[in-house]
Amino acid sequence: MKNLQDEKQRDLSINKSDGTNKFLTTDQGVRINDDNNSLKAGERGPSLLEDFILREKITHFDHERIPERIVHARGSGAHGFFEVTKPIPELTKAGFLQEAGLKTPVFARFSTVAGSRGSTDLARDARGFAVKFYTQEGIYDLVSNNIPVFFIQDASKFPDLVHAVKPEPHNEMPQAASAHDTFWDFISLMPESMHMIMWVMSDRAIPRSYRMMEGFGVHTFRLINEAGESTFVKFHWKPKLGTHAVVWDEAQKISGKNPDFHRQDLWEAIETGNFPEWELGVQIIPAEDEHKYEFDLLDPTKLVPEELVPVTIVGRMVLNKNPDNFFAETEQIAFHPGHVVPGIDFSNDPLLQGRLFSYTDTQLSRLGSPNFHEIPINRSIAPVSNNQRDGHMRQEINKGRVSYHPNSLGGGCPYQAQISEGGFASFNERVDAHKVRERSESFADHFGQAKLFFNSQTDTEKSHIVKALRFELGKVETTAIRVRMLGLLSQVDMQLAEKVAIGLGAIVPPVLETPINKGVSPENEMSRKQEPKTVDSSVASSDALSMLKNPTNSPTIASRKVAIICADGVSEAAVMNMKNALIKEDAKGFIIAPHLGSVLTDADGAIAADFSFLTASSVLFDAVYIPHSQGCSILAKNEDVMEFLNDAYKHCKVIGADGESIELINSASFALKITNDDAGILLNSAIASETFTQNFIAAMGEHRFWERETNLYN
Ligand code: HDD
DSSP states (O other): OOOOTTHHHHHHHTTOOOOTTOOOBOTTSOBOSOSSSOOBSSTTSOBOTTOHHHHHHHHHHHTOOOOOOSSSOSEEEEEEEEEESSOOTTTOOOGGGSSTTOEEEEEEEEEESSSOTTSOTTOSSOEEEEEEEEETTEEEEEEEESSSSOSOSSGGGHHHHHHHHSSBTTTTBSTTOOOSHHHHHHHHTOGGGHHHHHHHTSGGGSBSOGGGOOEEOOSOEEEEOTTOOEEEEEEEEEETTOOOBOOHHHHHHHHHHOTTHHHHHHHHHHHTTOOOEEEEEEEEEEGGGTTOSSSOTTOTTOOOOTTTSOEEEEEEEEEEEOOSOIIIIIITOOOOTTOOOTTEEOOOOHHHHHHHHHHHHHHHHHTOSGGGGGSGGGOOSSOOOOSOOOOTTOOOOOOSSOOSSSOSTTTTOSOOOOGGGTOOOOOOOOOOOOOOOOOOGGGOBOSHHHHHHHHTSOHHHHHHHHHHHHHHHHTOOOHHHHHHHHHHHHHHOHHHHHHHHHHHTOOOOOGGGSHHHHSOBTTBHHHHHOOOBOOOOSSSOOGGGOSTTSOOSSOOOTTOEEEEEOOTTBOHHHHHHHHHHHHHTTOEEEEEESSSSEEEBTTSOEEEOSEETTTOOGGGOSEEEEOOBTTHHHHHTOHHHHHHHHHHHHTTOEEEEEGGGHHHHHTSTTGGGOOTTOTTEEEESSTTOHHHHHHHHHHHHTOOOGGGOSSOOO
């Protein structure tokens, strides 16, 4: 196997163009003399139909849009590579996993699920985490989410789920939000969704950055080795920067201040050389262990606790190049869980089985032709040769008269590959069964792992789940839906249900009255077939499920942003000291001042402002520093500055001030709440102290200071 790291870029380069030093032409290559005026009968007369230049330009413009993805419409992507760190030939014959150091080009696209293309990045939602591997044996797509389980167990419910969460059909509201009646109506009748609901109500659904979230293949897949033996696996992406989130109040404010927050973060990280990186891991489950657990490996509402099966890291992915053209690459890329290479195969998970149909089908309507594989970003770098022909926008010019197999006129070509020659052969699982529309009894536990997830969270995380549920259900107008949800939540954890109920001014219904316990909700056909139950997890609590119990091994502040609040008279030494210290850590300080232009320093110098208080907001930064300034009392009178500080405090961020600027903190409304043990508030009378700067940086490595939140779960 040869390293293909740059192969996809070489492949794409044949389609790239730019207009530098070129004449302006029509699509037919005719040079244009006047692009500003249409052809008219007289300078004040009507335009002429004969104006082919005008017609071509406007026609093309009229057709510039294609349908957005039905789900995951809002996304951002980048190029990079996958490198094997631990080959696993004993488990899989997939070529791209065979040799340590082998690099395969990839394109990754991250997305929200419910919102439209132009919606905010910070919606409460699962995030898509789709990776296309351009391997030597063809395209492999790992189409994952940042949550390891899913709402539903059977693909037949996917259209219902999506109809319920999307804006309501009569008035197209709300955009990119699950906090509305139809979503919770559906969920309240689908107890199988409770595990996923715990995840989407947690801070996992509001990541700080695409670069700081995990990815999960969700389904159990199969790896197949040379001998044709199958092993079950679950795929995991683990971010090098750790898994971090923002808080919900912050997310909502970011949505207003910068709806492109995640897109910009990914773009800038790559442009500045802070290449996002993840490890790829697999949980390996021998075929003979298929029935060993209290959950069914085929049930996509269940995860395999890492306490039962640890994650083995097999490689790493680095994203190091932004796309040249969003539409051509990020928009036109077409993922498909059915794009597999020899050595990787499917399980019978009924959600996965349905996905295998859905993705090709959706590309046909979105990209408009079965030739979507020819679009440069989708093109395999392994040779493609078959008897598929024609169709809209066919690019390939197939020579010869033979487009069928078997043939003798073409010498039997293209010919089939033996398995030993890399021919794909599905795992020869024996299936001997009746055709039924039924769900296995082993899928009936809808609460066991929801409990496991909830029990694994810290108090801070639990309190965020309570608040999220109060918010979401608080937006639900139909009382009966809220009450049904409280009934379901009480099956997960009574204390959780009661705390949510307080926020809703409601009472948790007696368990017997909840539809699921009656076993029959008249609306819910499923419950007639299958009585939901709770199977306690053999693992009581799993640290891997909590973000806060998993601090990054080597905390880093690389690519983090610090707001440096300045007024005229600011200490130049303090500003430069902090800025330089941040640069050394690959982080960046931004000067925020009352107005754009320059801020005058105490050393008679001037520092350029990056933003004014109108264009910046603390929710767009990871920490706030107020360097010593004799003029800082002016800032205390500025409402925008005080809101800046209040938000930073409320969102548990690091706040530092030195010299006279400490006064600014003292005049903030939160000043009285600051406790001595709040390590996220750093005040230092000495100006531009090296120790202070280092403490500030170390505190940023902690991400947030949750102890500051009053009203914790207990
Ligand atoms: Fe899906 C897109 C992930 C269930 C049908 N899905 C899509 C994308 C991701 C996922 C990451 C965006 C790909 C991109 O960036 O272009 N989907 C998942 C995961 C699921 C899941 C992890 C459950 C484990 N999806 C699922 C089901 C169905 C679909 C059950 C249908 C039966 N998904 C689609 C789709 C999309 C899609 C409608 C929309 C755009 C596209 O495929 O290309 O076909």
